[in-house]
Amino acid sequence: MIKRMILIFIAALALFLLISSLTIFQEGNPVPLAIGMVKLQTTDESVVGIPGKTKRYLVRATSEGDQPFLDFMNSKEWSFKDQAGASLFFTKNNEELAVKGAMYTRKYRVYTFGQ
Structure with a gap:
């Protein structure tokens, strides 16, 4: 009986990971995001x-929307310049920075700095 329950649990976990893997691993290792x-x-x-x-x-x-991130960047003395799609552009002392925003889940957004 216990072996059967363990097998069902493992199968359910594998099915969940298979279905959710695109969301969970879309940004690479999910542990830092968690x-x-x-x-x-x-x-x-x-x-x-x-x-x-x-x-x-x-x-x-x-x-x-992006306002909490814009406020954060402003606190770091980066001035918001423009937006093109999901990319935000900032300036600071004649330096330019591009940051791409993307939904991670329906509750969280990830902002990635350009290279």
């Missing part, structure tokens, strides 16, 4: 950094 989600839920922060090779930030998706 840690970021926990930070967003348990702190007053509206933007959290995601460790990795590329500079990325996680933001809770709200009706305010």
Whole structure:
């Protein structure tokens, strides 16, 4: 009986991972994103950094759109310049920066800094 329950659990878990794998692994390793989600839920922060090779930030998706991220960038002295599709462009001391925003899940957005 216990073997059957374990087998059913493993099969259900495998099915869940198979169905959800595109969402879970769309940004690579999901562990740093999960840690970021926990930070967003348990702190007053509206933007959290995601460790990795590329500079990325996680933001809770709200009706305010990109405004929490724009406020975060403004606090770092980057001025919002323009938007083209999902890309946001900033300037600071004659330096330009492109950041691409993308929905990770329906509750979170990931912002990736351009190279």
